[in-house]
Amino acid sequence: MIAGTWRMALEGVSKGAHMLATGASAGDAVTEAVRAVEDYPLYKSVGLGGLPNGACQVELDGAFMDGDTLDFGAVAAVKDVKNPVSLARRLSTERFNCFLVGAGAEDFARVELFEMCNMLTERAKRAFEIRSRKVRESNLSPYDGHDTVGVVALDSSGSMACATSTSGLFMKRPGRVGDSPLCGSGLYADSRFGAAVATGLGEEIMKGVLSYETVRSMGEGLDPDSASRRSLKSFIDRRIQAGRRVGAISILCCSRDGRVGVATNVEFSFVIARRDSPAKVYLVSPDGDGVKIQEAPVEWLEAYERRIKLPPEEVF
Amino acid sequence: MIAGTWRMALEGVSKGAHMLATGASAGDAVTEAVRAVEDYPLYKSVGLGGLPNGACQVELDGAFMDGDTLDFGAVAAVKDVKNPVSLARRLSTERFNCFLVGAGAEDFARVELFEMCNMLTERAKRAFEIRSRKVRESNLSPYDGHDTVGVVALDSSGSMACATSTSGLFMKRPGRVGDSPLCGSGLYADSRFGAAVATGLGEEIMKGVLSYETVRSMGEGLDPDSASRRSLKSFIDRRIQAGRRVGAISILCCSRDGRVGVATNVEFSFVIARRDSPAKVYLVSPDGDGVKIQEAPVEWLEAYERRIKLPPEEVF
Numbered sequence: 127m128i129a130g131t132w133r134m135a136l137e138g139v140s141k142g143a144h145m146l147a148t149g150a151s152a153g154d155a156v157t158e159a160v161r162a163v164e165d166y167p168l169y170k171s172v173g174l175g176g177l178p179n180g181a182c183q184v185e186l187d188g189a190f191m192d193g194d195t196l197d198f199g200a201v202a203a204v205k206d207v208k209n210p211v212s213l214a215r216r217l218s219t220e221r222f223n224c225f226l227v228g229a230g231a232e233d234f235a236r237v238e239l240f241e242m243c244n245m246l247t248e249r250a251k252r253a254f255e256i257r258s259r260k261v262r263e264s265n266l267s268p269y270d271g272h273d274t275v276g277v278v279a280l281d282s283s284g285s286m287a288c289a290t291s292t293s294g295l296f297m298k299r300p301g302r303v304g305d306s307p308l309c310g311s312g313l314y315a316d317s318r319f320g321a322a323v324a325t326g327l328g329e330e331i332m333k334g335v336l337s338y339e340t341v342r343s344m345g346e347g348l349d350p351d352s353a354s355r356r357s358l359k360s361f362i363d364r365r366i367q368a369g370r371r372v373g374a375i376s377i378l379c380c381s382r383d384g385r386v387g388v389a390t391n392v393e394f395s396f397v398i399a400r401r402d403s404p405a406k407v408y409l410v411s412p413d414g415d416g417v418k419i420q421e422a423p424v425e426w427l428e429a430y431e432r433r434i435k436l437p438p439e440e441v442f
Numbered sequence: 443m444i445a446g447t448w449r450m451a452l453e454g455v456s457k458g459a460h461m462l463a464t465g466a467s468a469g470d471a472v473t474e475a476v477r478a479v480e481d482y483p484l485y486k487s488v489g490l491g492g493l494p495n496g497a498c499q500v501e502l503d504g505a506f507m508d509g510d511t512l513d514f515g516a517v518a519a520v521k522d523v524k525n526p527v528s529l530a531r532r533l534s535t536e537r538f539n540c541f542l543v544g545a546g547a548e549d550f551a552r553v554e555l556f557e558m559c560n561m562l563t564e565r566a567k568r569a570f571e572i573r574s575r576k577v578r579e580s581n582l583s584p585y586d587g588h589d590t591v592g593v594v595a596l597d598s599s600g601s602m603a604c605a606t607s608t609s610g611l612f613m614k615r616p617g618r619v620g621d622s623p624l625c626g627s628g629l630y631a632d633s634r635f636g637a638a639v640a641t642g643l644g645e646e647i648m649k650g651v652l653s654y655e656t657v658r659s660m661g662e663g664l665d666p667d668s669a670s671r672r673s674l675k676s677f678i679d680r681r682i683q684a685g686r687r688v689g690a691i692s693i694l695c696c697s698r699d700g701r702v703g704v705a706t707n708v709e710f711s712f713v714i715a716r717r718d719s720p721a722k723v724y725l726v727s728p729d730g731d732g733v734k735i736q737e738a739p740v741e742w743l744e745a746y747e748r749r750i751k752l753p754p755e756e757v758f
Contacts, residue, residue, distance in 0.1 A: 195681075195685070195686060196649040196650070196681060198649050202543060203544060203546065221687070222611060222615075222643075223614055223645070224645045225618065225619045225620070225645070225648070226618055227543040227544055227617045227619055228519060228543055228546075228617050229545075230519065230544075230615055230617015231617050233617075234615060234617075269538045298538070299538075299542060299546055299550060300545065300549065301542040301543045301544050302539045302541065302546065303541045303542070303543055308625070308627075308648075309649060310626045310654065311624075314651070316680075327538075329514075329537065329540045329541070332514065332624075332626070333512040333513070334512070335625060335651055335654045338626065338654060339658075342658075365512060368512065368513075369511070370512075370513075
């Protein structure tokens with residue numbers, strides 16, 4: 127089984143599911159699933175077409191974790207790298223220097239013959255211009271949109287893996303790193319227990335180390351829903367008690383026996399595919415301490431397709 | 443009470459202890475303690491005089507966490523910033539962009555009027571030259587020396603904080619980030635439970651999210667020694683079972699009632715100061731599943747003082 131955060135994971139999760147069905151490893155499946163999202167220019171928070179930082183540069187974060195070994199690799203604040211997730215996976219095989227940022231990561235990518243290209247699209251540039259003007263004119267917060275694609279998978283041999291990729295907060299400060307490339311925060315996998323990925327305001331997610339806490343709780347015997355919800359709720363309660371606002375957070379996880387769990391404090395969507403069931407999109411909304419989940423209606427899916435193709439003026 | 447990793451924390455911990463005795467907060471005490479280590483040029487793995495990366499650049503990581511609120515800030519792979527820990531602490535007050543790396547972090551430091559200077563000393567440059575030659579001539583692993591200063595404190599109002607600072611792995615790849623600036627890996631503090639910092643091979647520490655796991659275990663009721671040792675041992679067992687070598691790891695932690703715990707798989711030293719007892723250096727060595735601890739003998743302390751002042755040719 128394979129699952130990913132947000133509707134944008136649909137095509138990648140489908141691809142990963144086909145790979146798993148023909149015997150691919152969880153590591154290969156999550157990597158290819160995330161690459162598919164990185165490559166599609168209309169997904170505005172990941173890879174090519176990702177929204178730029180405050181200096182109109184697309185700076186990307188990505189990570190990979192192997193649940194069998196705990197091998198981990200990550201990159202952050204990299205420019206011009208076409209597939210950050212593949213670079214992260216390559217780094218996960220290194221005993222030293224498994225997490226590289228900025229120009230150092232870019233230099234490593236070049237030496238390792240990774241494809242480099244300008245990740246800023248015409249559309250993302252236009253979004254930046256529109257948003258910059260609105261921020262100046264109407265005192266709007268510049269920080270909006272921080273959807274990470276995170277994918278977890280369990281393969282036929284019982285191995286688990288997870289991966290993330292994001293362009294981070296729209297209009298972020300150059301060099302800003304969120305939770306997505308941080309082991310334990312944006313992702314964690316241990317094939318003995320499960321795997322988890324997070325999306326939302328990374329500055330908050332990292333303070334709660336929420337992916338690790340979710341996986342660890344599954345190791346304690348909690349089912350995936352309970353594990354992710356307890357992690358999220360106890361963190362939110364803790365921050366509110368300290369007088370802080372938490373922002374949007376969603377957690378998607380999978381137990382070692384293939385059950386999927388989700389926790390969120392905002393409207394959220396995710397995708398699951400299983401051996402006996404093709405990739406489907408689900409909509410989730412918070413509901414008391416739990417969530418309400420429904421399969422995405424056709425109208426919702428069609429509206430999504432239309433929305434991502436609207437002229438930038440109508441979106442940003 | 444205040445405690446720090448390695449003998450190099452001695453002067454800083456002493457300073458922090460004096461501050462705590464006159465009513466300073468845990469946050470102020472750990473920040474000043476770490477600054478003192480950053481400022482001393484003969485400590486070769488932190489701040490000024492820190493050993494350079496493989497391109498002979500001193501790239502620094504630092505972080506700060508407030509255990510009352512879980513506010514967290516960090517910088518990684520920054521050059522020319524005299525006190526990374528203070529920059530990290532400044533960032534911990536930001537709701538967005540609390541973790542900055544590379545040139546973006548340096549630009550933020552300039553705008554915020556932080557002191558910038560060349561962090562490469564004559565001595566560290568010489569060390570780089572000597573080590574580079576040896577690596578070329580004798581096939582030596584370039585990666586050696588990765589001692590992070592990590593400080594935890596508990597103040598008179600029951601608040602806890604922790605901070606870290608390091609130049610990371612000697613000869614690391616440019617842009618490499620270890621565990622030290624990562625929330626949950628290099629450090630974690632929650633005043634309800636305790637605080638922990640880690641030092642050693644960051645690539646490993648982050649895979650186990652060891653500081654978070656240690657603090658969380660104290661929250662479960664474990665004493666600090668048991669919490670840090672269980673965290674370390676279960677991680678090491680897990681990695682060995684996966685066929686991996688773990689490298690050096692040490693964890694220093696403090697419970698909410700001021701008890702200190704330590705776990706290590708290598709020779710390690712640390713410093714504690716309490717209201718009724720001035721800063722003292724302790725030597726720790728692994729001993730079965732536990733450790734042997736002794737106060738550092740005068741001869742050891744004198745040998746240390748001599749060693750850090752030896753000509754680079756005799757050290758590297």
